[in-house]
């Protein structure tokens with residue numbers, strides 16, 4: 444594709460550039476785009492982006508030496524040439540400056556990758572994105588539609604598509620390639636998780652988002668965004684910039700008033716078809732929820748009309764919120780809504796989201812959940828309380844190189860809502876694990892501290908009494924413990940299952956198995 448075609452499609456005209464778009468430069472042929480100089484080569488357009496560690500424009504010479512056809516960086520609009528000498532050889536590339544290179548990268552990547560699926564539903568919010576995306580994918584699949592979800596759990600689809608990098612919202616190029624591959628494979632329904640990092644870094648700016656969901660906004664990622672207002676602004680980009688006018692937007696009406704008001708304002712300004720769900724919902728109102736051993740019964744009103752009770756086979760009020768968000772994103776017209784809501788009884792749980800792992804013969808039960816924010820921990824502890832006749836025990840930690848302010852707040856929540864608190868490690872990354880624990884423990888000084896997560900889980904399971912409920916929070920589906928920059932194999936779900944089994948069938952073999960430590964813990968001891 445010619446550079447001029449990419450520029451035009453991204454809304455630039457030749458008058459935007461200080462030097463006129465000369466025919467030669469504008470004719471430069473671009474076959475692929477990348478933000479990583481290491482992937483640059485003949486026919487590629489390298490876009491230098493400002494990151495936390497590097498300013499990508501510093502790699503322009505490297506990209507030119509590798510044969511890049513076009514190099515792009517931030518600046519007042521300019522089109523010219525850039526050359527580098529390598530020994531005897533002179534390498535030349537078309538040099539472009541634009542005010543928002545990340546946006547250009549995303550749009551160019553989408554154009555080069557090809558057609559996207561007809562429905563790409565983006566979901567944002569602090570908690571509940573992965574769950575909602577998964578539920579929506581399940582609903583489509585139940586109705587016989589080829590579907591996919593993209594997010595923290597990776598690319599989930601029955602189509603044969605290569606996996607994506609381990610981010611909640613993949614980088615713009617990987618995302619464009621994955622969406623085009625899905626469309627080519629006949630998948631026309633995709634639910635996509637929009638993280639605040641992804642939104643603010645324009646990773647989604649090339650996606651033709653057709654519908655959008657917003658679950659809630661509470662504290663997270665302030666290490667990156669600085670303030671809650673900046674974090675909110677990042678998330679609001681979905682409604683403000685990415686959703687086309689007139690498109691369907693679904694929100695949970697029980698969220699904090701400031702974000703709710705901002706979303707309603709955006710929806711009005713952009714003429715979005717706004718649907719609100721939740722206890723204060725106007726589209727779907729939750730009248731009451733009755734926790735049951737295998738899930739919950741929901742009493743709902745659809746646009747003011749009472750519906751027959753619906754059984755949701757999932758534990759936790761927040762799971763009903765996510766399921767309703769997904770359902771209201773699904774239907775086109777209200778007449779389809781009752782049938783879609785009836786499908787909720789067929790949903791299966793998302794791995795590591797309030798997932799019941801096992802029960803002991805004495806009825807004590809263990810759950811694994813991905814709560815890694817104060818609000819998530821509060822919701823999941825409240826959700827489990829009705830299932831407790833003994834004690835509610837929580838084992839959790841907090842991730843290193845992430846928002847430090849979350850730590851005492853999570854400690855406070857645990858101290859307030861659990862009967863027994865065990866503070867352990869959760870992906871310390873490059874931070875000192877003991878210092879992270881100390882920051883949590885300040886707010887819950889009665890807690891037991893067991894840094895080694897394997898030992899913490901084993902102790903928690905071994906102490907379970909009749910009627911107790913154990914919640915292991917923070918890592919959910921994760922399969923590793925990140926210590927330094929190394930990912931050591933570690934799996935809360937597998938370990939808890941193993942320890943619970945050992946307690947159910949005590950014998951020499953199973954007990955010995957339970958003692959076997961996983962790699963991630965051996966290095967921590």
Ligand SMILES: CC(=O)N[C@H]1[C@@H](OP(=O)(O)OP(=O)(O)OC[C@H]2O[C@@H](n3ccc(=O)[nH]c3=O)[C@H](O)[C@@H]2O)O[C@H](CO)[C@@H](O)[C@@H]1O[C@H](C)C(=O)N[C@@H](C)C(=O)N[C@H](CCC(=O)O)C(=O)O
Nearest residue numbers: 478479480492494495496497499502610611612614638640
């Ligand atoms: C904070 C953050 O968003 N970091 C992402 C960011 O890295 P960075 O800002 O450190 O980039 P950098 O290293 O400074 O490099 C700047 C630019 O120079 C380029 N470069 C660099 C070196 C080189 O030799 N040549 C070169 O061209 C890089 O490709 C990059 O484009 O850009 C990288 C390239 O796309 C990402 O891999 C990286 O994600 C890291 C791994 C990460 O941990 N991100 C997390 C925090 C994240 O994005 N999480 C969100 C939200 C999670 C949630 O809410 O659930 C997510 O969507 O996953």
Ligand SMILES: Nc1ncnc2c1ncn2[C@@H]1O[C@H](COP(=O)(O)OP(=O)(O)OP(=O)(O)O)[C@@H](O)[C@H]1O
Nearest residue numbers: 569570571572573574595761796813814819822823
């Ligand atoms: N609607 C909700 N309200 C409050 N807490 C929730 C909600 N949905 C999920 N949670 C909590 O957040 C955890 C993570 O859920 P989920 O993975 O769906 O969220 P996410 O937004 O994708 O998270 P991440 O930012 O890590 O990608 C759950 O295990 C639960 O503890």
Ligand SMILES: N[C@H](CCC[C@H](N)C(=O)O)C(=O)O
Nearest residue numbers: 815841842845869870917918
């Ligand atoms: N998407 C979140 C996941 C956190 C999971 C938790 N286990 C941790 O490592 O803090 C983040 O990257 O902040």
Ligand SMILES: [Mg+2]
Nearest residue numbers: 572573595611
């Ligand atoms: Mg997620």
